[in-house]
Amino acid sequence: MAEFRMPSLGADMEQGTVVEWLVKPGDPVRRGDIVAVVDTAKAAVEVECFDTGVVERLLVGEGEVVPVGTPLALIATEPAAAPGEPAPEPMPEPAERVEAEVRVEPAPRRPRPRPVAAVPVTPIIRKLAAEAGIDLSTVHGTGRGGAITRHDLARAVHHAERPAVTPYARRLAAELGVDPAAIEPARAGPVRAADVRAAAPAEPAPPPVASTVASTAASTAATRAAEQRRTTDMRAAIAELMSRANREIPHYHLASTIDLGTAMAWLHAHNRAVPVAERLVPAVLMLKATARAAAEVGELNGHWLDGTFHAASTVDLGVATALRGGGLLVPVLRDAAATPLTELMYRLRDGVARVRAGRPRSSDLVPASITVTNLGDLGVDLVHGVIHPPQVALVGFGAVVERPWAVDGLLGVRPVVTVTLAADHRATDGAIGGRFLHAIEGMLQRPEEL
Amino acid sequence: MNRIIDDRVAAELVTASLLTIVPDADVGSLGEHTDLRDSLELDSLDFLSFVEQLGRRSGRRIDEDDYDRLRTMHSCVEYLCEHGMSRPQP
């Protein structure tokens, strides 16, 4: 039996406190293992034991202050492995012990080199690592001699809790509203863009425009097949929606041709004066005017559900967007009536770009309270729309064209656009529809107020 | 510093700009005088993006008044060569 005694950890140290026991009775220990943390007046020191064996009993509790030399624990040593150990003595007199200590205990000295491990690891670190589930062989030690310190361990724990995500994938995840930490990568390694896209909420099948992921010949065929399937699914969805609209909704149609001379002049002047990134297209003026008109004539902004009209509190403007290769998606500009023009333009470009690229965000596809379809870019003069149920109105804009026009009693040429309203006769009558179109016209004559 | 640019460089700029807007466009098969907006189905937002890209790559601000000059590959190249290019120095 060997005694583990309170060591002298400094020439002037007289007593110390056992702050923490790192072993308990029954634990095997080897010469050089750290078995306790001792607080001296100056520092908390991790103390090694000089014996090899099994801890028999702890003699001093945590927090007790004892003089240097006091036995702190008993270690049962194997007879063969304990040459020259003093015979176990049950609690000898302190005086005797001190003498014995002077005889037997070597003077306090630097720790002997331990059996070679690749990285020196103390039991406290081992314990904390085990609790945190960290593999110590992966931790880089910055302590003396490459020792792993508690800081190193804390860093490793921090890294383990943050799975690796490539910068592009992280950005994409933020755009798509996906949590990258929740994604399981398809291949070993960090979460990549392809993983994020796969995890993004699947909305009515947008056909992917371009695949940037490597594919073998076989999987190219598979991708194409998937695209076909998605296009078919989308067409089916559109067919269903349009059929339902025609079946259920008694439509009435109104049209109005609007002089855009003032609006276009204002637009060109604005665009000349601002950086290219803030340029506006005519479509955004028409969208804003529609949104404000819908805010004014609220009977057209909302949904027909369960036999009554439920007005929406804000104008969430759906912008019907054609997809290249066929199909339709409707990104939504929330609270469009209250959004400043430049921001509306930005959101429009953003939303349209995302749905065209096949990556709509969930926030793009919230239900619209009214929808606009702008086929003007295709050169169509006039649009007879079909309402998207359960909305009660669809506004259509044709192309902006130069037409002869009466201005102040004289014949001139002005840019004009034909705006149409398709409305649900259950919710509104022609008079309301007329008021709505008139409001749009009025707004477009005062573009600076949009 | 304004550098003269030649046809090839200008054509490259236009191609690269188009590919940014429509990544799978077969720009190579477009004729010199084919209307870009029609054949590539560019709407007003796409066209604005194209103008932005072209402007950025050539270092020039392209005004709405010049949109008409950007109808075809040929006219784009002509427009760019006429005005030269200013590149930001490293």
Add this chain to the structure above:
Amino acid sequence: MKTTYREAMREAIRDALTTDERVFLMGEDVGRYGGCFGVSLGLLEEFGPERVRDTPLSESAFVGAGIGAAMAGMRPIVEIMTVNFSMLALDQILNNAATLRHMSGGQLGVPLVIRMTTGAGRQLAAQHSHSLEGWYAHIPGLRVLAPATIEDARGMLPSALDDPDPVLIFEHGSLYNMAGELADDAGPVDIDRAAIRRHGRDLTLITYGGTLPTALAAADELAVDGVHAEVIDLRSLRPLDEHTVLESVATTHRAVIVDEGWRSGSLAAEVSARIAEQALYELDAPVRRVCSAEVPMPYAKHLEDAALPQVADIVVAGRAVTG
């Protein structure tokens, strides 16, 4: 017309000598021998010893003389046999050519063009196989060019001679015999911009000079597996056309840089840093570099091959970033 890289460079020199009387060619063995790599063959006979000057075997001396001539109003083309020997003229190039305009407050300029052969692959061993373009690209006050095509061999020199400041042109030794078509009216080319030699969407391969053919071959191989690499020829190493590189990475999200220099502190390292600084949020994989092994260039053929960037190495890197 059908021609070679070597002939195109010769034609560029001939054209310069013909059209500008301030231009002259100077270097070891450029006259009677016709140039160590045969670039100036026949030029001495055509233009005489005042315009095509053989120099003594002292790089420091004749580069210094070239600097002096340039300062005095001439437009010399100094040929240093290879970049390996330019070490002996480093002080002239760095401390005089690159720096005199600055130190003189603009009173002096050094409109000098230095041409050097560079690169390995011909079993010329440790002292004669360097690719130090990256080192020179480190120095402010210099323009550094690396023509990798016949067109650039023909066109970069006249543009370089127009520059009022020193320009270094690096010709990779393996390119001289490259044969191909050159337009009959081929003339000066721009020396600011990188060129996309091959368009692709899956990854960006960035390279310059002698490794361009290797990168293109690797792109062909990757394409068989459906990985389409965009290959960028940097052309100008200082200043770097980072714009072209960044735009490409913004599209492909993956970058592999191929550089015959040693990795550490290489031009590839510079390009990597710029990508990390300005396109980090576009990267879907770490930037990879394919460079020469960090050893003095071996003499034995199989070891030299193993030390240089090969098609297989680039293909491996390309597959690694695209997964």
